[in-house]
């Protein structure tokens with residue numbers, strides 16, 4: 001049966017969901033409180049990276065967070081706060097930082113990421129989609145033996161679960177990037193990864209959806225829900241009430257707040273990330289993560305993007321200049337020719353990732369209301385997992401067998 005579906009939040013997760021629901025014949029509306037031209041889905045590093053199989057909640061992360069707590073230019077910053085939601089999330093997060101969790105999560109992350117990459121390729125075959133996309137792999141560049149050892153361990157895990165990965169010494173690295181000056185003692189290289197220029201794909205998605213009859217309501221904020229029994233009847237926005245048969249909550253970092261209004265305690269925190277666009281040609285043609293600095297370098301269409309930091313400091317989009325300088329300095333340490341102008345730095349932007357407590361996304365039906373589907377919590381992997389998440393949500397709403405086992409993504413799971 002075709003349904004009336006309302007999607008709350010039009011980032012990559014909301015748009016991908018609309019794409020598949022529309023294809024299934026449902027009538028779809030997206031409501032978003034923004035202009036639909038900014039935020040994480042527009043300013044991310046553009047990696048479609050099945051290589052990132054280790055979830056954020058991994059052994060050692062809490063220790064690093066504590067070490068860096070008072071360093072304003074560190075790549076990971078956790079602001080301690082007497083806020084019950086934050087404390088609940090932090091407790092559950094640290095409880096998930098275990099090797100057994102990483103071992104169980106890695107194949108799950110691999111499968112949803114590979115499905116998503118295949119779906120990106122499928123979408124891109126259609127008319128109206130020809131934005132920047134390249135499959136040149138991803139380098140993890142290391143400057144110290146300790147980091148190289150850590151990356152080699154991660155590569156061994158990736159290899160064990162069937163991903164294509166190579167260890168590169170300096171000579172082999174030179175062969176992969178013959179014309180770029182790089183300061184590194186070695187690297188691991190994941191040929192399975194692709195990269196893109198996010199705002200271009202987002203634009204194409206919006207045009208395609210509008211042409212296909214999906215309604216996009218911008219600058220309209222959802223503030224509450226209205227219920228009848230175990231079903232949501234309508235959402236209340238700052239302009240009106242909107243009725244539907246099914247509701248998808250894909251509001252990124254804001255999803256926890258809205259889920260609470262629907263009686264679901266979803267452990268979500270915002271993880272702020274920054275991006276600087278270097279307008280001068282850098283000569284970099286292969287994406288790379290600067291492993292010690294946790295900074296991502298992406299050759300996008302017409303500029304090089306430098307992205308990074310994970311600042312867990314609540315739902316705010318405040319820009320801390322010292323982090324921008326730290327990212328720019330890191331980029332220069334690895335790529336001496338990567339020049340960032342004052343204007344590039346001044347134009348830096350931020351986006352909020354939505355962080356679940358265990359590093360796996362929440363995809364599934366809420367236990368509180370039968371017609372509320374959650375699609376959030378993708379952390380550093382939402383760009384990669386967008387189309388697969390959209391397809392899974394559309395299969396749930398269409399009451400069809402899902403392309404993957406969605407039990408690991410259950411939004412009602414407990415720490």
Ligand SMILES: Cc1cc2nc3c(=O)[nH]c(=O)nc-3n(C[C@H](O)[C@H](O)[C@H](O)COP(=O)(O)OP(=O)(O)OC[C@H]3O[C@@H](n4cnc5c(N)ncnc54)[C@H](O)[C@@H]3O)c2cc1C
Pocket residue numbers: 008009010011012013014031032033034036039040041042043044045046047048049220221222223250251252253254258272273274275307308350351352353354375376377378379380381382383384385
């Ligand atoms: C610097 C940075 C680099 C990244 N790099 C990568 C990468 O290379 N690869 C990768 O896979 N992932 C990456 N990510 C993560 C990825 O960008 C996110 O996981 C993804 O964009 C999340 O998409 P989303 O649709 O869930 O959320 P968002 O894009 O945040 O969209 C949520 C939408 O909900 C709307 N909304 C919120 N509240 C309401 C409300 N009350 N009413 C109506 N609308 C509302 C917001 O306005 C917003 O438009 C990166 C993130 C950052 C910040």
